């Protein structure tokens with residue numbers, strides 16, 4: 001069932017009353033409302049920011065390998081374009097729905113503004129389980145989805161990147177499809193591409209590196225030394241797996257990790273090299289002989305210094321926030337903590353490093369990739385890493401200063417800083433460009 005997510009005044013104008021339920025879109029709108037109230041935004045601008053600028057829903061017919069035909073639904077939402085072209089990942093997952101994509105697109109707007117990238121916010125998704133399809137079928141789905149978006153995306157319009165269920169190969173197919181349509185190679189059309197066709201050194205582990213950097217900074221805030229600290233990580237994909245390695249290399253004991261099926265646990269610290277061999281062989285962390293078993297719910301309540309949700313939205317909720325024992329929650333995922341849970345964690349003195357700050361490393365290096373691709377001039381990995389570290393440090397300091405100055409949480413501070421930048425862009429361009 002689709003829950004209506006827009007409400008209208010008798011005149012037909014959109015209003016701020018939200019009927020989006022308690023999912024990610026309601027959470028994103030609640031965070032926006034907090035920032036709008038703090039900044040004293042007028043209702044017109046606030047309403048505009050609560051709704052996407054543009055969205056496109058497409059159907060994707062697929063000729064399956066066995067000759068039968070199936071049909072899937074895909075979306076691309078451009079939440080805001082006031083600071084530049086749309087930017088944001090593409091998710092392939094059976095859980096994708098339009099409201100989720102709208103929320104993720106709004107978070108991209110704030111993330112890009114917070115780290116001062118010349119982008120708006122966008123996100124895309126196809127409701128499909130890639131595990132149920134051959135690589136040839138996924139290539140056909142990706143190409144058809146991209147063809148349907150052809151007039152909507154491109155280096156000056158909206159630049160996709162990987163997210164859950166997509167990867168470098170997906171981006172290569174997307175870039176190729178855009179390029180075939182235009183009649184020439186367009187390397188700036190997507191980021192997160194393979195190096196061979198204009199990807200950037202350092203993009204594949206950029207999100208994880210940024211997550212690890214702010215996790216270590218959070219430990220410092222708490223007066224903890226990385227060498228004595230422990231961490232639990234939900235989601236062992238592109239973000240979680242890399243974050244585990246960077247934290248391990250910084251001396252943190254990574255005692256639990258999980259994927260969509262369940263997790264593994266070792267109080268003395270997981271042997272990540274052996275675990276990765278197991279994952280490569282079996283496709284899951286489950287059954288790793290070098291550790292005990294733990295389920296996803298119990299992982300979230302382990303007594304650790306750092307809890308890193310690096311999977312999906314709304315995993316720390318009203319039901320379990322009072323059970324979280326971590327000293328800090330560092331949001332590798334987008335939207336893992338609901339607004340009610342956020343309040344509970346704040347009341348309990350648990351530091352939450354919000355998604356739009358914690359996982360911004362990915363889009364920062366996507367920006368570097370787009371700049372390099374547009375100029376056809378390639379940077380070294382150490383250049384990329386140094387510039388990533390510098391931007392993450394600037395954002396960390398900015399958010400922490402704002403939070404201390406206004407005695408608010410890091411999320412409230414980060415959202416306010418970002419919304420202010422977007423609102424200012426609208427004002428200076430003439431309010432509603």
Ligand SMILES: NC(=O)C1=CN([C@@H]2O[C@H](COP(=O)(O)OP(=O)(O)OC[C@H]3O[C@@H](n4cnc5c(N)ncnc54)[C@H](OP(=O)(O)O)[C@@H]3O)[C@@H](O)[C@H]2O)C=CC1
Nearest residue numbers: 163164165207235236237238239259260311333334359362
């Ligand atoms: N990739 C990027 O650059 C960025 C990603 N993000 C965010 O990080 C998060 C993870 O993305 P990414 O690592 O790219 O995605 P991946 O698809 O690479 O990995 C996702 C991981 O989460 C696991 N997972 C999926 N559903 C659940 C669930 N219900 N409970 C527990 N674990 C689950 C998956 O398990 P399994 O392996 O079994 O499928 C997998 O281990 C998302 O929220 C994404 O939006 C944010 C910024 C940038």
Ligand SMILES: O=C(O)CCC(=O)C(=O)O
Nearest residue numbers: 088089161163362363366
């Ligand atoms: O790299 C990008 O462009 C966007 C990554 C993304 O989707 C995100 O930060 O959530």
